[in-house]
Amino acid sequence: MIQLKNVTYHYGKDKKKITALDDVSLTIKEGEFVAVLGANGSGKSTLARHINGLLIPSKGEVLVDGISTADREELWKVRSLVGIVFQNPDNQIIATSVEDDVAFGPENLGVEPDEIRSRIREALAAVDMADYAKREPHLLSGGQKQRVAVAASLAMHPKYLVFDEATSMLDPRGSAEIIATIKKLKGDLGITAIHITHIADEAVLADRVIVLSGGAVVRDGPPHAIFSDIRALMAVGVGAPRARLIAEELIRAGVKLPGTILTVDELVEALC
Amino acid sequence: MLNFSIALIECIDLGFTYMPGTPLTSEALKNINLSVEEGEFIAFIGPTGSGKSTLIQHFNGLLTPTEGKAVFKGKQIGVNIHPYEVRREVGLVFQFPESQLFEETVAEDVSFGPRNLGLSGEEVSERAEEALELVGLSYDRFAGRSPFELSGGEQRLVAIAGVLAMKPRMLVLDEPTSGLDARGKARVMRCLTELNRDGMTIVFVSHDMDEVAEFAHRVVVLDKGRIVFDGDPGTVFSQAGVLKNIGLNIPATTELLVKLSGRGFDLDTGAVSLRETVNLVCNALKGEQRL
Numbered sequence: 001m002i003q004l005k006n007v008t009y010h011y012g013k014d015k016k017k018i019t020a021l022d023d024v025s026l027t028i029k030e031g032e033f034v035a036v037l038g039a040n041g042s043g044k045s046t047l048a049r050h051i052n053g054l055l056i057p058s059k060g061e062v063l064v065d066g067i068s069t070a071d072r073e074e075l076w077k078v079r080s081l082v083g084i085v086f087q088n089p090d091n092q093i094i095a096t097s098v099e100d101d102v103a104f105g106p107e108n109l110g111v112e113p114d115e116i117r118s119r120i121r122e123a124l125a126a127v128d129m130a131d132y133a134k135r136e137p138h139l140l141s142g143g144q145k146q147r148v149a150v151a152a153s154l155a156m157h158p159k160y161l162v163f164d165e166a167t168s169m170l171d172p173r174g175s176a177e178i179i180a181t182i183k184k185l186k187g188d189l190g191i192t193a194i195h196i197t198h199i200a201d202e203a204v205l206a207d208r209v210i211v212l213s214g215g216a217v218v219r220d221g222p223p224h225a226i227f228s229d230i231r232a233l234m235a236v237g238v239g240a241p242r243a244r245l246i247a248e249e250l251i252r253a254g255v256k257l258p259g260t261i262l263t264v265d266e267l268v269e270a271l272c
Numbered sequence: 273m274l275n276f277s278i279a280l281i282e283c284i285d286l287g288f289t290y291m292p293g294t295p296l297t298s299e300a301l302k303n304i305n306l307s308v309e310e311g312e313f314i315a316f317i318g319p320t321g322s323g324k325s326t327l328i329q330h331f332n333g334l335l336t337p338t339e340g341k342a343v344f345k346g347k348q349i350g351v352n353i354h355p356y357e358v359r360r361e362v363g364l365v366f367q368f369p370e371s372q373l374f375e376e377t378v379a380e381d382v383s384f385g386p387r388n389l390g391l392s393g394e395e396v397s398e399r400a401e402e403a404l405e406l407v408g409l410s411y412d413r414f415a416g417r418s419p420f421e422l423s424g425g426e427q428r429l430v431a432i433a434g435v436l437a438m439k440p441r442m443l444v445l446d447e448p449t450s451g452l453d454a455r456g457k458a459r460v461m462r463c464l465t466e467l468n469r470d471g472m473t474i475v476f477v478s479h480d481m482d483e484v485a486e487f488a489h490r491v492v493v494l495d496k497g498r499i500v501f502d503g504d505p506g507t508v509f510s511q512a513g514v515l516k517n518i519g520l521n522i523p524a525t526t527e528l529l530v531k532l533s534g535r536g537f538d539l540d541t542g543a544v545s546l547r548e549t550v551n552l553v554c555n556a557l558k559g560e561q562r563l
Contacts (some may be wrong), residue, residue: 039453040424123443142320168451171320171479173519198453202506239454242482248551264524268531271553 002028002051002082002160002192006060009046009215020046022215023060029166030159033186033193035206037052037226039237040198045216048164048196052082064160067225083153084162088169090147098124098140099133105156116155123151127181150181160192161185167202179200179205188243200227204262211238213226243267279307280442280473281331287339290360300326301497303440306342308475310441313468315484315505316477324477325367327494331468334360351401364439367447369431370424378404378422378430379415385438403437404430405465412519425456436456442473446494449483451505471497483511485523485544493520500509506542525549532556 009021015116038044049055053069062069127147167175186189209226211219213236230240247261286304329335333355375381380469382400403413407429449457491508493501495518509526529541557563
């Protein structure tokens with residue numbers, strides 16, 4: 001379980017102080033697939049970086065399985081529980097072959113060579129990259145590189161995986177690959193996934209959506225409840241799922257439709 | 273006199289190879305034939321590595337083709353017209369252009385280009401003011417602020433204004449909305465639509481098919497350095513199978529129309545904008561007397 005208790009975070013000092021997170025309290029349970037949705041500057045990346053102790057709250061505390069991220073003695077324990085995949089795949093790959101890249105984490109944890117080999121196999125299989133173990137990472141597509149970055153995190157056997165706008169630099173195919181990977185990891189390995197995004201259509205796929213604005217949680221609930229009031233979301237700079245926008249226009253034109261439609265398939269069913 | 277119009281940009285059998293004659297040689301574009309007419313609003317789409325960015329960098333002479341030619345208003349770029357002259361007419365906005373903002377104030381940043389043209393101080397500030405108004409940023413509110421304290425969407429607009437201050441007749445943008453949130457995207461696309469309405473030729477690269485469907489008047493699809501489709505959005509997006517094979521999506525509007533027509537609805541699947549789609553669906557429902 002991940003708990004944020006009254007977390008406030010300031011960047012800068014004195015006059016130039018900016019409050020990036022403002023008294024955020026929330027709990028993420030094991031096995032959840034949570035999307036954190038917010039406009040540019042809403043604090044969502046700052047929130048992501050608190051979960052594995054890359055940032056420590058200015059006030060309040062973050063507990064990962066009961067361990068405070070502010071406890072420097074236990075920081076490595078926190079980092080081994082929480083993996084993080086960043087935005088730019090090119091900034092995360094360090095080795096000259098895919099398998100070496102995945103081995104880097106467990107090697108540094110002092111894992112035995114045999115165990116490392118089996119972790120590489122398992123992690124690459126989990127992201128459907130088993131056939132690429134010997135390849136050079138720089139020759140892969142964006143989506144493939146990003147899946148290698150996910151595998152490198154998985155090889156550390158984390159319980160929680162944070163995707164910090166991990167799809168935002170990818171093309172449509174790459175984004176779809178990452179989303180499919182998140183769902184698979186949740187289903188097969190029971191990984192708790194926290195997906196940071198500003199794309200409403202991606203947030204729809206999660207079990208739970210947390211909307212941030214101005215560093216504060218403004219909505220928190222299942223996608224159908226969150227997107228029931230799209231005007232409120234528009235007001236905080238977050239768009240609506242595309243199918244929902246089409247549905248809204250149809251309703252305005254006099255078509256009778258439920259106000260809960262989030263996907264094209266739901267819209268097709270409602271119209272047929 | 274013969275009455276014909278000369279295309280703004282023409283690519284004739286254009287090819288481009290990075291680092292030719294070395295072991296790292298890679299062919300980015302092959303046999304591109306394309307013309308851009310004055311006043312068009314064109315989207316270039318294609319998977320990563322398909323050659324979109326390489327192609328659009330030929331439109332202002334930033335890259336010189338290794339085969340064939342790029343022509344600006346009937347003059348071959350680099351042969352009959354110097355790339356510098358082309359760059360005054362064709363403004364290029366790179367990916368994440370806000371990373372190139374550097375001045376202390378918004379007004380200074382937007383003035384940088386026109387000042388380098390050797391214009392008088394008065395003309396420079398007039399142009400900066402005009403360019404900021406064109407992107408929808410009030411000069412009075414923004415001129416004196418640091419570009420670095422603005423939102424991501426506002427920074428992107430300032431960077432675009434910097435190019436507009438050069439008064440180009442054509443604007444070429446590489447993924448102008450990537451990384452922006454819904455509000456930022458809407459502002460940038462509204463700005464481009466208004467510029468086009470006032471006569472400016474707009475060419476942009478995008479990965480967001482919904483955005484392409486909503487705004488572009490013509491779509492060029494690239495894959496592995498070649499043009500696969502070139503036509504109006506309705507026609508291009510009706511090729512869902514081929515697009516999917518090369519790793520592209522179709523817009524939600526097209527997906528809806530295709531799925532409804534598969535379920536027996538009598539409708540034309542060629543429409544793509546939100547308004548057209550809503551009209552088509554409403555008409556189909558009326559036809560069945562359900563509306």
